[in-house]
Amino acid sequence: VTIRILLFAGGLLVSSMAIGQARLSGTFAQATASAAPTLAFDTDTVTVEQITPGGVIALFGVMRSRLRHPYPEVLRVAEELIDDDQDGVVSFDVEPHVAAASVWAAIDVKTGAAVVGAPKGFEIREIDSRERRMPAARGDQFEVDRRRLALLWHRPGEGAWRLDLQDGATDDAEPGSDGKIRAEARAFRSVGRSAKPPPAAFRRGDVLFAVDPRNLDFLLVRFEDDPKGGR
Amino acid sequence: MAQRLYTALLSLFLAVTALFAQDDPNRVRGISTVTSYDVSELDSVNLFNGNLTLRIPIGQTYPVDGILSYGLTLYFNSNVWDLEAGLEGSTVAEPDPYANSGVGWRLSLGELYAPMTAPDRTNSSWILVEGDGTKREFADELHFGDDPDVLPPGVSEVRYSTDGSYLRLKVTASERTVESPSGLTRVFDLDGRLVRIEDPFGNWVSISYQTNPLKWTLTDKHGRVHRVQFEATGILEMPWIVDFVDLQAFNGTRAIYDFQYQTPHPFISYHPLHTDPNQDQVIQLPILERIALPEPGLDYEMVHNTTGLSGTLASLTLPTLGRYEYTYRFYDFTGGDIFSRSEGVANRIRIDADGTEIGRWTYTNGPISLNPGTTATIVSTFVGASEFFDTVNYFVADRFVFGHGLPFNPADPEGTGETIRYLSREVWPGAAGNGTALRRELVRYTGGGGTRLEYRRTEYLDDGDTFADVLLSNFDGLGHYRTSTTGGNFVAANERVTTVNYNPEAGIFDYDANTDTMVENTFEQIDASEPWLLETFTHRVVTESPYSERQDYCFDAATGYLEGVRTRAGSGLSASDLLVKHTKNGSGNTTEEPLLLCVDRDDRPARGQGLTHLVVDDSKLRVAVRVLLALLGLARALQAVVQVAQQLRDRLVADGMTRCRQLSSQLPRAFARPAQRRRRVAAAQRLDQGIEPLQDLRIDHLDSRPTAALFSNPTGGQGRLIQLPDPLP
Numbered sequence: 012v013t014i015r016i017l018l019f020a021g022g023l024l025v026s027s028m029a030i031g032q033a034r035l036s037g038t039f040a041q042a043t044a045s046a047a048p049t050l051a052f053d054t055d056t057v058t059v060e061q062i063t064p065g066g067v068i069a070l071f072g073v074m075r076s077r078l079r080h081p082y083p084e085v086l087r088v089a090e091e092l093i094d095d096d097q098d099g100v101v102s103f104d105v106e107p108h109v110a111a112a113s114v115w116a117a118i119d120v121k122t123g124a125a126v127v128g129a130p131k132g133f134e135i136r137e138i139d140s141r142e143r144r145m146p147a148a149r150g151d152q153f154e155v156d157r158r159r160l161a162l163l164w165h166r167p168g169e170g171a172w173r174l175d176l177q178d179g180a181t182d183d184a185e186p187g188s189d190g191k192i193r194a195e196a197r198a199f200r201s202v203g204r205s206a207k208p209p210p211a212a213f214r215r216g217d218v219l220f221a222v223d224p225r226n227l228d229f230l231l232v233r234f235e236d237d238p239k240g241g242r
Numbered sequence: 243m244a245q246r247l248y249t250a251l252l253s254l255f256l257a258v259t260a261l262f263a264q265d266d267p268n269r270v271r272g273i274s275t276v277t278s279y280d281v282s283e284l285d286s287v288n289l290f291n292g293n294l295t296l297r298i299p300i301g302q303t304y305p306v307d308g309i310l311s312y313g314l315t316l317y318f319n320s321n322v323w324d325l326e327a328g329l330e331g332s333t334v335a336e337p338d339p340y341a342n343s344g345v346g347w348r349l350s351l352g353e354l355y356a357p358m359t360a361p362d363r364t365n366s367s368w369i370l371v372e373g374d375g376t377k378r379e380f381a382d383e384l385h386f387g388d389d390p391d392v393l394p395p396g397v398s399e400v401r402y403s404t405d406g407s408y409l410r411l412k413v414t415a416s417e418r419t420v421e422s423p424s425g426l427t428r429v430f431d432l433d434g435r436l437v438r439i440e441d442p443f444g445n446w447v448s449i450s451y452q453t454n455p456l457k458w459t460l461t462d463k464h465g466r467v468h469r470v471q472f473e474a475t476g477i478l479e480m481p482w483i484v485d486f487v488d489l490q491a492f493n494g495t496r497a498i499y500d501f502q503y504q505t506p507h508p509f510i511s512y513h514p515l516h517t518d519p520n521q522d523q524v525i526q527l528p529i530l531e532r533i534a535l536p537e538p539g540l541d542y543e544m545v546h547n548t549t550g551l552s553g554t555l556a557s558l559t560l561p562t563l564g565r566y567e568y569t570y571r572f573y574d575f576t577g578g579d580i581f582s583r584s585e586g587v588a589n590r591i592r593i594d595a596d597g598t599e600i601g602r603w604t605y606t607n608g609p610i611s612l613n614p615g616t617t618a619t620i621v622s623t624f625v626g627a628s629e630f631f632d633t634v635n636y637f638v639a640d641r642f643v644f645g646h647g648l649p650f651n652p653a654d655p656e657g658t659g660e661t662i663r664y665l666s667r668e669v670w671p672g673a674a675g676n677g678t679a680l681r682r683e684l685v686r687y688t689g690g691g692g693t694r695l696e697y698r699r700t701e702y703l704d705d706g707d708t709f710a711d712v713l714l715s716n717f718d719g720l721g722h723y724r725t726s727t728t729g730g731n732f733v734a735a736n737e738r739v740t741t742v743n744y745n746p747e748a749g750i751f752d753y754d755a756n757t758d759t760m761v762e763n764t765f766e767q768i769d770a771s772e773p774w775l776l777e778t779f780t781h782r783v784v785t786e787s788p789y790s791e792r793q794d795y796c797f798d799a800a801t802g803y804l805e806g807v808r809t810r811a812g813s814g815l816s817a818s819d820l821l822v823k824h825t826k827n828g829s830g831n832t833t834e835e836p837l838l839l840c841v842d843r844d845d846r847p848a849r850g851q852g853l854t855h856l857v858v859d860d861s862k863l864r865v866a867v868r869v870l871l872a873l874l875g876l877a878r879a880l881q882a883v884v885q886v887a888q889q890l891r892d893r894l895v896a897d898g899m900t901r902c903r904q905l906s907s908q909l910p911r912a913f914a915r916p917a918q919r920r921r922r923v924a925a926a927q928r929l930d931q932g933i934e935p936l937q938d939l940r941i942d943h944l945d946s947r948p949t950a951a952l953f954s955n956p957t958g959g960q961g962r963l964i965q966l967p968d969p970l971p
Contacts, residue, residue, distance in 0.1 A: 076364065080327065084326065175329050224329065226362065
């Protein structure tokens with residue numbers, strides 16, 4: 012299986028770090044940088060630009076906020092946005108606001124081009140490559156050394172699915188409280204209107220975006236090989 | 243036993259101040275924040291939220307020179323969980339991210355976090371996390387409406403702490419410097435790690451860091467080297483824990499403090515409010531169970547709860563074999579959300595080495611029938627098996643009003659005008675509400691958010707309804723009331739006015755929170771390029787009619803060093819004034835403290851000596867430890883100098899007048915801060931500082947008591963006698 016960090020647009024971070032550890036092997040293809048959308052933020056709105064005109068965007072964000080309470084509040088946005096005026100721009104109004112501490116991903120559903128961004132002043136941080144892996148001989152599971160994750164799984168041309176995972180929870184395919192969580196394909200839930208059930212397994216070209224809600228560390232990977240083997 | 247109990251209790255009423263900072267008072271850790279505490283030698287209980295803070299010195303205090311000394315202290319906070327609102331309406335508990343020695347325990351030199359970089363990433367401003375877990379938040383300005391700072395070259399930001407600690411933060415491209423009012427500076431690297439401590443005289447301690455395995459190395463200017471070695475846990479929430487502390491000891495030897503944990507690292511239950519039903523209800527975390535001291539056979543032993551209110555400390559056995567035991571309960575607050583409960587101490591028990599219970603305190607929190615509609619914590623102090631007295635501590639317990647967590651009942655104020663006051667505390671001879679209270683304490687707070695104590699009155703109900711009070715005024719905007727006026731009805735005309743003229747060029751910042759009006763604002767911020775020395779003053783006057791005493795002080799403007807004190811014989815300068823002049827070396831150590839007595843021609847004793855008793859009672863004002871000691875020292879010296887002067891007068895008289903003139907002629911310049919400040923009136927106001935500096939930061943962040951002293955003090959004589967080797971250097 013090959014995993015590739017995508018190109019992060021918007022001037023936030025450009026990375027092409029290879030992940031070769033932890034049972035991962037194979038080659039790394041160049042991410043789809045040519046048509047990467049961009050993200051812009053204001054107090055209440057997230058705007059995605061440079062998308063395929065008339066296309067669809069899967070928008071996924073995780074926010075940490077103290078604005079409404081004296082304690083941190085974790086909020087998640089998972090939406091499908093349609094460019095119905097075909098201007099290559101879509102916007103989403105966030106309730107109650109766009110938290111300063113938030114991480115967002117926008118994925119062009121047609122092309123799979125993706126961007127990760129954050130409001131100005133918030134430094135995005137990747138989950139260390141050593142913390143994630145594909146379990147051996149499995150094409151339907153993805154494991155990360157985290158206690159909590161909010162995930163978005165996208166398959167170009169087909170749709171997007173999300174999953175909130177906590178260590179030891181019933182959706183954690185790696186049982187017990189052991190500091191690892193394992194996302195299983197069948198546990199994902201559909202995003203947007205399609206209500207299409209998730210595929211049985213990950214496959215080449217799929218994009219996985221995950222955020223640790225505790226500190227907003229993220230990972231964005233593309234399966235460049237078939238996780239079950241072959242290409 | 244009762245005497246021992248009273249001695250051990252030391253139930254201090256620490257009314258300290260803060261605005262709502264990073265931590266909500268309902269769940270705050272540490273001891274340097276808003277609210278009041280029940281304090282003993284090793285532990286303190288936050289009377290508002292019940293949090294237990296425990297303090298174990300690791301090694302001795304190492305004096306460097308000047309005002310700098312340092313040491314390591316291990317802290318425990320019983321509020322071991324962070325709570326937050328998770329996804330899908332869940333409540334999520336996470337272990338305290340600042341703990342590094344097992345659940346709840348923290349050995350730290352302090353860390354500084356830039357906005358959005360603290361572990362939970364929701365801090366909108368700079369945050370300093372002190373060794374005891376106290377979080378100090380920095381704002382753009384000291385008072386709302388202050389003029390923007392003129393940034394010195396290379397400085398990109400200047401910030402001020404907002405909790406009454408009066409710290410100034412300077413940010414440059416390569417480092418961040420936190421300045422304390424005493425002149426001490428702490429330098430942090432870009433990762434927020436403390437790398438250097440320095441005093442105004444150039445004395446220093448540096449800290450370097452090694453990763454994998456994590457290790458701290460402390461080095462001071464005398465070449466002493468100490469190490470804190472960590473071990474990896476493989477646990478995400480606490481990847482490194484302190485393995486041992488290796489300190490420089492006497493005569494070239496080393497002192498090793500070995501931290502021992504349960505093995506394997508146990509699974510403990512989450513906080514009870516951790517609500518996700520699909521979540522596994524246990525988490526693997528390190529649990530500290532023993533610290534072996536350098537002296538053979540001596541150790542601290544800890545037992546923690548691993549279920550229920552898990553992670554909390556159930557007992558601590560001292561090296562003397564004396565023991566503290568704790569039980570816990572929920573402290574409930576209004577609001578109905580996840581911060582409306584806090585796990586706090588229910589019972590605190592002290593047990594002697596032979597198993598005899600020598601003290602018991604029970605804490606009951608919540609609305610009380612004594613004053614319906616109010617929230618209070620009742621501390622029942624047991625003396626013997628059944629005899630006890632209750633102390634009722636009232637609080638502002640509404641998160642949505644200013645002053646949340648402050649120690650008073652906001653309803654039903656008494657008095658009017660400048661003596662309007664609110665009930666803060668009552669002491670009852672038995673159960674609260676039965677019979678007549680012995681004491682009542684009433685207070686009034688002011689300042690932004692009402693967080694600065696301005697008036698306190700103690701009523702002695704068992705003594706003919708007598709009372710004593712103190713009114714504080716003339717606030718300098720930098721943490722000091724310059725004037726305190728005591729009064730009462732014990733005897734007629736017992737009013738005493740004490741004025742310490744702190745930071746005279748700072749002007750006055752007088753905001754009345756009770757009427758929401760700015761009474762007077764001539765405050766001038768210290769230029770960012772000037773030294774941050776807030777503990778200096780020009781004179782101190784104590785008046786208790788018909789007597790008055792004045793002392794003039796001379797501090798070095800660059801270092802804050804007290805160069806001289808002149809005690810006036812009369813109202814004006816006189817040949818009979820008494821002078822104490824300090825001389826320091828390059829390291830800031832006092833090398834000479836001659837007493838110079840200016841004697842007038844009729845050879846009378848200095849008149850000021852008759853008022854020396856007035857010098858020492860300065861507890862209501864914020865006086866730095868160093869200055870207070872100087873005052874106390876002066877009081878003693880004044881008594882002695884009369885005798886000395888009689889013996890040395892012939893020699894001193896020869897240049898006595900000359901020296902008097904020299905010092906007095908220096909006053910206008912030497913007492914003043916460099917006159918480079920702006921004058922203006924703020925357009926608006928916010929006050930976020932308090933009467934006291936919480937703790938003197940020279941002590942707060944690194945200081946500890948020496949190992950040898952530990953057994954004679956923190957244990958309070960509890961337990962067995964132990965034989966110790968020579969104290970460490």
